[in-house]
Amino acid sequence: MIRRPRRVGPAILIAVLLLAVCVAVAVSLIQRLVGAHEFVSYDSVAADLHGMEWHDMPVLGVGIAAMVFGFVLLALALWPGRAAVLPLAADDGISAGVTRGGLRTALRSAAGTVDGVSTARIRLRRKAVKVSARTDRAGSEGLPEEICERLTRRVQEIGPQRVRHVRAKLRGPKTGEV
Numbered sequence: 001m002i003r004r005p006r007r008v009g010p011a012i013l014i015a016v017l018l019l020a021v022c023v024a025v026a027v028s029l030i031q032r033l034v035g036a037h038e039f040v041s042y043d044s045v046a047a048d049l050h051g052m053e054w055h056d057m058p059v060l061g062v063g064i065a066a067m068v069f070g071f072v073l074l075a076l077a078l079w080p081g082r083a084a085v086l087p088l089a090a091d092d093g094i095s096a097g098v099t100r101g102g103l104r105t106a107l108r109s110a111a112g113t114v115d116g117v118s119t120a121r122i123r124l125r126r127k128a129v130k131v132s133a134r135t136d137r138a139g140s141e142g143l144p145e146e147i148c149e150r151l152t153r154r155v156q157e158i159g160p161q162r163v164r165h166v167r168a169k170l171r172g173p174k175t176g177e178v
Contacts, residue, residue, distance in 0.1 A: 110154040131168040144168040
């Protein structure tokens, strides 16, 4: 059970392009009906289009560009996105999952329970958890290993299938603050 996000990016792009074309056509038609100076002259566009043949370079260029654009949008729509819900280990046959935000929050609170850690930033990668923690202690030997051990234990308790290892990076106390 891996729930993927919807692909709204390509849909929004197409909607904005179609809206722009529709607004341009509507403005041109209203200007023509009112008798005002036309933004895009219908007569010149119609004369140019009627003078073209299927084998002319502008027609072929626009056709190839539209085809490439369509393939790019299709590839974007079919490319799997980052999982919105990570599956949990199914030990007893029950399918369950945890959201990325929920897992990040649980791991951040677990990192905060380590003595000496003031803040922690969690980044979820494909098969790893990266922790960037800050400490106010001057001597922090062994603290990254303790953070990794605590978060590895927490990951095993929660049980997402995809997380294989935890890496921790520790930053020392801030100096020179005013």
